[in-house]
Amino acid sequence: MNNSVGNTARLVGAGLRALLALTVICGIIYPLAVTGVAQALFHDKANGSEITSQGKVVGSELIGQTYNLPLKNPDDSEEAARPDLKWFQPRPSNGLGSNSVNTQYKLLLSGATNRSGDNTELIQWVTDAKKAVIADNKTKDYAVKPSDVPAEAVTSSGSGLDPHISPEYAQLQVHRVAEKNGLTVRQVEKLVKDHTEGRSLGFMGEPRVNVLDLNIALKALTKS
Numbered sequence: 001m002n003n004s005v006g007n008t009a010r011l012v013g014a015g016l017r018a019l020l021a022l023t024v025i026c027g028i029i030y031p032l033a034v035t036g037v038a039q040a041l042f043h044d045k046a047n048g049s050e051i052t053s054q055g056k057v058v059g060s061e062l063i064g065q066t067y068n069l070p071l072k073n074p075d076d077s078e079e080a081a082r083p084d085l086k087w088f089q090p091r092p093s094n095g096l097g098s099n100s101v102n103t104q105y106k107l108l109l110s111g112a113t114n115r116s117g118d119n120t121e122l123i124q125w126v127t128d129a130k131k132a133v134i135a136d137n138k139t140k141d142y143a144v145k146p147s148d149v150p151a152e153a154v155t156s157s158g159s160g161l162d163p164h165i166s167p168e169y170a171q172l173q174v175h176r177v178a179e180k181n182g183l184t185v186r187q188v189e190k191l192v193k194d195h196t197e198g199r200s201l202g203f204m205g206e207p208r209v210n211v212l213d214l215n216i217a218l219k220a221l222t223k224s
Contacts, residue, residue, distance in 0.1 A: 064163040086180035090211045129154035142175035164208035
């Protein structure tokens with residue numbers, strides 16, 4: 001009887017010591033070590049790849065955002081947001097051309113709707129989105145051809161959070177952005193060229209443009 005109680009006590013004691021040791025190692029020492037290494041070697045990435053403008057954090061290079069005009073009636077939940085056309089626009093939001101469940105770049109919601117290519121609602125979204133792109137980017141001396149509208153201009157990414165567009169979609173917006181901001185087409189084309197990223201490691205992915213980075217540079221140019 002006494003031996004049984006003693007053995008049980010030793011086992012319980014050993015279990016408690018192991019629990020305490022593992023709690024300290026895995027719950028304190030390891031997280032602090034990993035955090036320290038991340039902050040020391042990958043400070044920018046460890047803090048969310050933040051983008052700053054004029055000393056303020058304005059977003060992350062990993063997360064897209066909208067560039068819309070203020071709502072006419074903020075209390076009207078049914079009012080559709082309208083894009084502010086002086087800025088380069090990202091992939092569609094607000095439902096237009098959306099194959100994503102995330103229609104407002106909401107960080108708490110990410111994922112695709114898995115609609116098929118012959119889904120009538122998706123086809124209508126894409127059709128409406130293409131009409132909007134053509135209409136929004138028409139200027140006095142420039143008109144967009146339907147065949148010039150790239151796929152990502154009329155479909156959102158699967159996550160709904162993609163911060164990039166293709167150089168082709170950025171170029172399509174150049175004339176409109178130049179006209180709205182009183183700049184020359186050449187100035188805006190240079191902005192796009194300077195902010196076009198190549199393929200990762202030279203062969204992975206496609207060339208792309210981070211819309212937030214591009215709009216920050218555009219803002220600086222309009223104030224210069």
